[in-house]
Every structure is written in C-alpha cells, then in structure tokens.
Amino acid sequence: MxxxxxxxxxxxxxxxxxxxxxxxxxxxxxxxxxxxxxxxxxxxxxxxxxxxxxxxxxxxxxxxxxxxxxxxxxxxxxxxxxxxxxxxxxxxxxxxxxxxxxxxxxxxxxxxxxxxxxxxxxxxxxxxxxxxxxxxxxxxxxxxxxxxxxxxxxxxxxxxxxxxxxxxxxxxxxxxxxxxxxxxxxxxxxPLQAQTAAKVKPKAKSKAVSAAVREVCDFVRAAPGPVVGAMVAHRALTADPSLKTDWGGYGKFGTWVAQIGNGVEYSPSRGGWVWDAQRFSSDDLPADADVEPGIEERVTRVTDVPALSEAQFRQLFQAMAARLREQPVNRNELSRLVRDDCVTAGQPVSRGAVNFVVQGLGYVNYQLNEDATAEGLAAAWTENVEELCRVALMEFDDGEKAALRRWASGGYLAA
Structure with a gap:
C-alpha cells in the first residue's frame, strides 16, 4: 500500500x-x-x-x-x-x-x-x-x-x-x-538571512538621525576614554528627541549605537559603554564593578540588583522624588526622565537600572506619587533588596547588613 x-x-x-x-x-x-x-x-x-x-x-x-x-x-x-x-x-x-x-x-x-x-x-x-x-x-x-x-x-x-x-x-x-x-x-x-535583514533596515528619519549620529561621534571622539552608555544616549536624545520612541526603528539604544560605525564601538557589558575605536578598545573598559569589592559585589552578582554606587543610588532617589513632585507621569516615562536627570547631575545610570528600581518599589507597594520623598524611596528600595537577598539565601553578619543598607539606600539608612 x-x-x-x-x-x-x-x-x-x-x-x-x-x-x-x-x-x-x-x-x-x-x-x-x-x-x-x-x-x-x-x-x-x-x-x-x-x-x-x-x-x-x-x-x-x-x-x-x-x-x-x-x-x-x-x-x-x-x-x-x-x-x-x-x-x-x-x-x-x-x-x-x-x-x-x-x-x-x-x-x-x-x-x-x-x-x-x-x-x-x-x-x-x-x-x-x-x-x-x-x-x-x-x-x-x-x-x-x-x-x-x-x-x-x-x-x-x-x-x-x-x-x-x-x-x-x-x-x-x-x-x-x-x-x-x-x-x-x-x-x-x-535564519541567518532574516537576522541580517533585521539589522540592515532603512532609517526613515535620515536627517534627524544623522544629527544624533554626528553628536555621538563628536562626543565619543573628544572623550578621554570609554563613555557610559547612558551619557551617550542622553546626548543623542538631546540632538534628536524623536529617537526616544524606538531609536530610529532599531528598538533600543544599544542596537542603534552599535550600527553607527565610523569608529564608534559599543559593548552592553556592565550597563553599556561606547568608545572611539581608533584610540581605545574593550581592554580599556573599567573593572567589572564600579563599586568596591564587598557586599555590593556579592549582592549584584547573585540578585541582579543594578551595580550602582552609593552616590548613584542617592542621585536616583533624589531625581525620582523631584520628578514625582512636579507632575504625574507613567512609569515608563518616569524611568526616562530620571535617567536623564542622573546623567545631567554627573551620576549616570542606565534606564534599565531605573526600571529595575521602579519595579522593586512596586513589589513593596510603595506609592509613586507627589508625596514620595528621597528618604522614603531609599527605605522602600532597601527593603526590596533585602528581600531579594533573603530569597537568594544570602547570609550576612551584622556589619554586612549595615553595609548593605547604607549602599542600597544611597546613604540614607547609614548605620
């Protein structure tokens, strides 16, 4: 048959x-x-x-x-x-x-x-x-x-x-x-062909995008070393605010900046870095963590908490409280504004880090409204970090617990 x-x-x-x-x-x-x-x-x-x-x-x-x-x-x-x-x-x-x-x-x-x-x-x-x-x-x-x-x-x-x-x-x-x-x-x-086609897509706003590209190229070439991705993104958005919707069709900043070429290199590691390939390489990127080895490194490695310094966390809470006092914004817009404010203040953080903090505040039911304060945000976020550590079965002595609270709260909960 x-x-x-x-x-x-x-x-x-x-x-x-x-x-x-x-x-x-x-x-x-x-x-x-x-x-x-x-x-x-x-x-x-x-x-x-x-x-x-x-x-x-x-x-x-x-x-x-x-x-x-x-x-x-x-x-x-x-x-x-x-x-x-x-x-x-x-x-x-x-x-x-x-x-x-x-x-x-x-x-x-x-x-x-x-x-x-x-x-x-x-x-x-x-x-x-x-x-x-x-x-x-x-x-x-x-x-x-x-x-x-x-x-x-x-x-x-x-x-x-x-x-x-x-x-x-x-x-x-x-x-x-x-x-x-x-x-x-x-x-x-x-398929490989589809991946290649996805990467090489036409840009609808060539004039606007080229202005942002020029700004990024000039900024990176004048920098004394590799630059934090958040700072580069801020400069690009200043030159062309329309990029904030979908980065010229590339979806994310990392994908957009990686396709610029012209000697501009990008690495997504440790929050993202951009550098002038004619003067620097990935070997010139800073060490794995911008925080001193210790409790911070252990926590960020195990729990995915952003590897920010105490000063960066403090600036993040201050910027978030200030924005919430100004006017109601949705959480997606809030993360962008806070990211930009931190960059302007000289304590650059990535938008992903801000989103992670906002998400953590939601888990402890902290209300993001005009009554929020930097101290309150810091305390609620620290509570979330402590819970993440508990779920991950991390154990600390009294000194490490105090160091954890001081770091995660940006110094607001210093022992």
Missing part, C-alpha cells in the same frame, strides 16, 4: 505559548495599571507582536496558545482571550490559602506539547514564577528554545536557564504601544 505523503512544513518557527494570567496580571498592576488592563483585554496585540518577524521564515506560528486563570477572580477577561485565539483553562483555588492549580496544569500541558508530534521549536512561558525553572530545564534538555515573559522580578536561576527573557519594561512598552519594533525575544532561532 502506498503511503500518503507527509504534509509540507509551513514556513515559520513553530512555537507554543503558556500564560500564567494571575502572575503576569498582578505583576503588571504593580508596574503599570494601564499596561495590565491592555494585557488582560487585548492579548491579540502583544501576541501578534511576538509572532511578527522579518520574513515568513523568521515569524512565529503559535500552534498552542494557552491561558491559565482563576475563574473566580478573573472570569470577566475570558472572552477577550478566547476571541484572540487562546485556549482558556480554568484554575480555581483549591486550598484555603488561595493556591490555584495553574502550575500543575501548565506543566502537564507543556510536557504534552514537548512530547507531542507538532515539533515545537520554541516555548514561551509568561510568568515570573521561579517554580517553572525545572520546566525550562526540561525544554533545554530537549534542545528547544525557551523564552520567559516576566512582569516582575525574575529569580537568577530562572533567568539563566531560559534562552531569553522579555523584561518587564520591554513588555510594558509593547503593551503601551511605545515600541514600534516587534519583540524578537530569541534571535538565535531566526
């Missing part, structure tokens, strides 16, 4: 999406309530952003789209997700403490997909819950690409096990429509 021919494989990366609704939604509420609303009511928007690619071969085909939610609390959002093509799995609370069955249902479905005949290439887990670390390990052992979408602090082991992490601020940006570029969470599964 003649065997029927197997169906031709359609182009695109075969992917599966598993969404822990409760975890992501509550995480987004702490970061940006408007983004949380859009996540819950318009899942098609960000799902399409994840699906998009530079070509048919590099785009994703989500063969599985599962959403796990507590129907008692979030049933009103079910219709939005079913209309967006998601299969919604009810995971009610099964214990007196309110623990739902999301974890076990998600893991069982994911393992079925892993062993199934669909040939999934890439698995997306939308959750910051480190309980899924073992699941990510199974995906890697099966040689599958893995991406975590996090709306919250991500445990170090969970982050390192995944091939890629869509960070909270990036996810908020796509939800709020401030990122024109589709999210390419795992570039390594795209």
């Amino acid at each position: 003649k065997e029927s021919p197997s169906p031709a494989r359609r182009p695109g990366i075969r992917a599966a999406m598993f969404v822990d609704f409760d975890n992501v939604y509550t995480g987004l509420l702490a970061l940006d309530p408007l983004a949380a609303k859009r996540f819950a009511e318009d899942p098609k928007h960000w799902a399409d952003a994840l699906s998009a690619g530079g070509s048919a071969e590099s785009s994703r085909r989500f063969l599985i789209r599962n959403c796990y939610l507590n129907p008692v609390v979030y049933s009103k959002y079910r219709t939005y997700w079913t209309r967006a093509g998601f299969r919604v799995i009810d995971c009610p609370s099964l214990t007196q403490r309110g623990k739902s069955s999301t974890d076990i249902n998600l893991v069982l479905d994911a393992m079925d997909a892993l062993s199934g005949s669909a040939g999934i290439d890439e698995f997306f887990i939308a959750s910051a819950d480190a309980d899924f670390t073992s699941l990510i390990q199974r995906f890697r052992a099966a040689d599958k690409m893995t991406t975590v979408i996090a709306a919250g602090a991500v445990a170090f082991a969970y982050r390192e096990m995944a091939d890629s992490v869509v960070e909270s601020h990036d996810f908020v940006a796509i939800l709020n429509g401030t990122t024109a570029e589709p999210i390419r969470a795992v570039a390594s599964v795209q």
